[in-house]
Amino acid sequence: xxxxxxxxxxxxxxxxxxxxxxxxxxxxxxxxxxxxxxxxxxxxxxxxxxxxxxxxxxxxxxxxxxxxxxxxxxxxxxxxxxxxxxxxxxxxxxxxxxxxxxxxxxxxxxxxxxxxxxxxxxxxxxxxxxxxxxxxxxxxxxxxxxxxxxxxxxxxxxxxxxxxxxxxxxxxxxxxxxxxxxxxxxxxxxxxxxxxxxxxxxxxxxxxxxxxxxxxxxxxxxxxxxxxxxxxxxxxxxxxxxxxxxxxxxxxxxxxxxxxxxxxxxxxxxxxxxxxxxxxxxxxxxxxxxxxxxxxxxxxxxxxxxxxxxxxxxxxxxxxxxxxxxxxxxxxxxxxxxxxxxxxxxxxxxxxxxxxxxxxxxxxxxxxxxxxxxxxxxxxxxxxxxxxxxxxxxxx
Numbered sequence: 401x402x403x404x405x406x407x408x409x410x411x412x413x414x415x416x417x418x419x420x421x422x423x424x425x426x427x428x429x430x431x432x433x434x435x436x437x438x439x440x441x442x443x444x445x446x447x448x449x450x451x452x453x454x455x456x457x458x459x460x461x462x463x464x465x466x467x468x469x470x471x472x473x474x475x476x477x478x479x480x481x482x483x484x485x486x487x488x489x490x491x492x493x494x495x496x497x498x499x500x501x502x503x504x505x506x507x508x509x510x511x512x513x514x515x516x517x518x519x520x521x522x523x524x525x526x527x528x529x530x531x532x533x534x535x536x537x538x539x540x541x542x543x544x545x546x547x548x549x550x551x552x553x554x555x556x557x558x559x560x561x562x563x564x565x566x567x568x569x570x571x572x573x574x575x576x577x578x579x580x581x582x583x584x585x586x587x588x589x590x591x592x593x594x595x596x597x598x599x600x601x602x603x604x605x606x607x608x609x610x611x612x613x614x615x616x617x618x619x620x621x622x623x624x625x626x627x628x629x630x631x632x633x634x635x636x637x638x639x640x641x642x643x644x645x646x647x648x649x650x651x652x653x654x655x656x657x658x659x660x661x662x663x664x665x666x667x668x669x670x671x672x673x674x675x676x677x678x679x680x681x682x683x684x685x686x687x688x689x690x691x692x693x694x695x696x697x698x699x700x701x702x703x704x705x706x707x708x709x710x711x712x713x714x715x716x717x718x719x720x721x722x723x724x725x726x727x728x729x730x731x732x733x734x735x736x737x738x739x740x741x742x743x744x745x746x747x748x749x750x751x752x753x754x755x756x757x758x759x760x761x762x763x764x765x766x767x768x769x770x771x772x773x774x775x776x777x778x779x780x781x782x783x784x785x786x787x788x789x790x791x792x793x794x795x796x
Contacts, residue, residue: 404428406548408561410519413694413710414554415510419460420718433524444621445613446707447498453708456715469505471616476599479767484656488767492599525560534689550728551690557676559696565684570676570699576633577673578624578648580666585620591658596620603659604763610659622662627758633672641669675701680747683740691732698743703750
């Protein structure tokens with residue numbers, strides 16, 4: 401069976417591509433390994449930037465739907481030292497340019513904007529091979545297969561499509577984020593809720609830190625950040641939640657209890673998200689009939705840009721296809737010509753941001769960034785959460 405535009409992966413980037421194509425009357429099919437839309441949680445809060453994420457949603461015709469899911473007050477920012485002393489406190493006064501939304505809500509409005517059946521759930525790619533002439537055959541774990549005229553890998557860090565274009569593989573950067581949640585925070589954990597404030601809270605020192613976001617529904621979503629070897633992370637049995645929690649908490653001995661409670665009082669089992677990246681300046685030679693977007697194309701450290709870039713990639717690719725009717729290769733060449741330098745610039749910024757957060761100057765490098773005194777061209781946001789396809793950053 402020959403398919404139209406074939407997208408592997410129903411993350412934000414793949415969905416944005418499908419929606420922009422739909423707006424322009426171009427058929428597409430998304431194949432997604434998850435068995436359903438609700439098969440797993442979709443990560444935490446995202447801030448959507450005017451220069452890329454918001455432009456992508458505008459191209460998708462979803463600006464009104466996006467504004468309806470904004471979490472008011474979510475742009476507030478605090479920086480604390482390890483003893484809980486406030487070093488920086490910037491409230492959200494409603495004039496910010498990067499409103500916060502939940503990833504799951506954003507994914508929902510994209511899914512709701514697509515025709516029924518466009519996303520094929522439970523279709524895990526088992527293999528892919530070129531057939532010549534820009535065509536490829538995808539085989540799935542259920543034994544079925546399709547032949548594609550245009551194949552787009554939007555399948556995250558461990559993309560099954562990337563090897564058609566590039567031999568690059570993700571490498572661990574030496575930093576792991578450990579995710580926990582507190583629910584009904586104001587009532588159950590008042591001191592911690594006060595410390596976090598109304599938006600994002602950063603408590604960072606060289607090599608480690610605790611970052612939390614207040615999410616809609618009185619939820620505190622935490623990422624514990626540690627510069628540790630892969631062997632150190634592997635030595636922790638995360639299937640034993642109490643033991644893993646104790647091991648992680650021990651790294652913050654002597655810190656303020658209202659901060660360590662984000663670890664010790666966590667109401668979900670801690671989840672380790674090892675941070676992987678593709679090589680700096682990752683690019684590939686033009687291969688007929690196939691391309692990549694999002695983490696599949698430019699996996700980088702979390703810096704507040706990942707989800708925005710994935711959506712922007714999807715919108716730009718969709719617009720390029722629409723602008724070159726009947727000439728897929730011209731569309732892909734135009735898309736990639738802009739993709740590569742854009743990705744390289746943001747990747748360089750992301751590495752510098754990670755150094756500001758956990759490097760020798762922490763927390764003051766981050767404070768300089770928030771206050772606007774750090775000179776990082778292109779960096780559009782405050783870092784600290786696994787903002788990109790975080791559920792796809794570690795091996796699966």
